[in-house]
Structures are given as structure tokens and as C-alpha cells.
Amino acid sequence: MTPELKARFDQLTQSHPIVLFMKGNALFPQCGFSARALSLLQPLGEVFTVDVLADPEIRQGIKDYTNWPTIPQIFIRGQFIGGSDILGELAERGELADLVAGKPPA
Amino acid sequence: MLDADFIRSRILEALPGSEVEVRDTTGTGDHFEARVVSPDFAGKMMVQQHKLVYAPLQTWLETGELHALALKTYSPEQWKKLGNR
Numbered sequence: 544m545t546p547e548l549k550a551r552f553d554q555l556t557q558s559h560p561i562v563l564f565m566k567g568n569a570l571f572p573q574c575g576f577s578a579r580a581l582s583l584l585q586p587l588g589e590v591f592t593v594d595v596l597a598d599p600e601i602r603q604g605i606k607d608y609t610n611w612p613t614i615p616q617i618f619i620r621g622q623f624i625g626g627s628d629i630l631g632e633l634a635e636r637g638e639l640a641d642l643v644a645g646k647p648p649a
Numbered sequence: 650m651l652d653a654d655f656i657r658s659r660i661l662e663a664l665p666g667s668e669v670e671v672r673d674t675t676g677t678g679d680h681f682e683a684r685v686v687s688p689d690f691a692g693k694m695m696v697q698q699h700k701l702v703y704a705p706l707q708t709w710l711e712t713g714e715l716h717a718l719a720l721k722t723y724s725p726e727q728w729k730k731l732g733n734r
Contacts, residue, residue, distance in 0.1 A: 611696070612710075625696035628719060633695060636731055 544607050548600065552608045559591035560643060562618040564605045568594050576627040580615040583627075583634050587643045619643055650678030651715055656706065657683075663705035664689050668728075674719070682719040690724040698722035 556562050561584055567573030569592050572581055584590045595602040595614050605616055609623045617624040619642045624630065633639045653671040660669045660683065667687035674680045683702065690698040699720050709715035723731065 610700070622694075623696060624694070625699065629695050629699065632721065 544604060548604050549608065552604065555593060556618040556623070557621040559589065560620055561588055561590045562593065563590050564593045564595055564601070564614055564616040564618075566594070566596050566614060568592055574615075576613075577615045580617060580627040580630050583630050583639070584617065587640060620645060651681075651709060652678060653681060656681055656715070656718070659705040660685060660702055664701060679714060679716040681715070681717070682721075684721045684723075686723045686725055686728040688725055690722055691726065692724070695722065698724075 563577075563580055563584060565572060565574070565577035565580065567577060569581060569590065572578035573596060581590060581592070593601065593605075595605060602614070605614070606612055609616060611623070611626065613626050615627055617626070617630050622642075624633070624642065630639070633642065653673050657669045657671045660671075661667060664685065664687045667685055667689070669683065669685050671681055671683045674682050685698075685702055687698075687701075689701060693701075699722060702720055702722060703710065703718070706715055706718065710718070
């Protein structure tokens with residue numbers, strides 16, 4: 544990854560408390576997993592979304608940036624959280640709101 | 650086509666001392682779910698725990714022989730607290 548692209552991801556992921564790299568946007572999610580991630584995050588605060596379908600460089604780049612193979616990808620307070628499965632599991636365990644609030648994992 | 654024992658063995662090699670349960674969810678040998686309780690997970694974010702499980706299975710994930718592996722991961726401490734599901 545070029546330093547320029549890495550810097551762009553650093554900036555994007557830290558631009559808001561909740562950042563979601565997804566297929567489509569909040570109004571028109573283009574994939575069920577992205578839609579599910581969005582619906583889990585929206586109750587917790589404003590979700591800044593990045594549509595990976597709009598930019599091939601972002602679409603591949605985010606996977607390289609996190610070393611994680613699938614989209615959606617979720618960042619909370621600048622930290623990579625995972626994909627929709629992990630998000631769902633964290634929500635089920637009641638840990639998601641803590642992450643947004645900045646409490647460390649138990 | 651893989652089987653649950655094979656997946657379980659690869660995970661156990663990478664994370665000795667873990668409790669590992671693997672189930673073939675569709676009966677087609679390419680969709681599995683696993684529950685892993687490992688002392689290596691203590692203090693780690695869930696995404697790091699999952700990466701530790703995926704790592705020994707990378708080869709099969711890349712070829713597509715292993716199409717999906719749904720994970721539930723717990724440190725022994727987390728499992729004690731949340732594990733009755």
C-alpha cells in the first residue's frame with residue numbers, strides 16, 4: 544500500500560467515532576451484510592459511511608489496510624472492530640455500546 | 650471437501666490448550682461453524698481472536714475449499730461469564 548493511501552485510511556477511520564466501510568450507502572445499502580452492520584450501529588450514534596463500490600482503490604485498499612478479507616468493515620474510535628459477524632456478536636454480548644463509549648474490552 | 654475434525658485439528662495445532670468445537674452447518678464440507686475457547690484470547694479484541702483462528706486455515710480459505718467459517722471465540726474468562734449459549 545502506498546503511504547498516500549495509508550494516510551487516507553488513517554484519516555478516514557479517525558474522522559468520526561463510528562466509521563463503516565460498506566457496499567452502498569446509508570440510504571441504499573447494496574448488500575445484506577452492510578445493511579445489517581448499519582442497523583446495528585445506527586442506534587449507537589452517527590455512522591459515517593464510506594461506499595467501497597464508488598472507489599476500487601478503497602474497496603481493495605481497506606482489505607489490505609486491516610488484513611481482513613470482507614466488507615463491511617467497522618471502525619469505532621479509530622480502531623478496527625471487524626466485520627458484520629463480529630459486530631453482531633459484540634452487540635449480542637452487550638459490548639458494542641461500551642466500545643463506542645471508549646471502555647476497554649473485559 | 651473438508652470435515653469438522655480436520656478443521657478442529659488445524660485450530661488446535663495453532664492454539665494448543667484450547668477447547669474447540671466444529672460443526673458442518675450445511676453438510677457440504679465447506680460451511681462450518683466453530684466455537685473456540687483459548688487462553689491465548691485473553692485481553693484481545695474479538696477481531697484479533699478471529700484472526701488467530703483463521704490463520705492456520707488460510708490455505709483452505711484462499712482456495713475456497715473452506716467457503717465459510719462462522720466463529721464464536723472466548724477467552725476462558727469470557728466463556729465462564731457468557732458461555733451458556
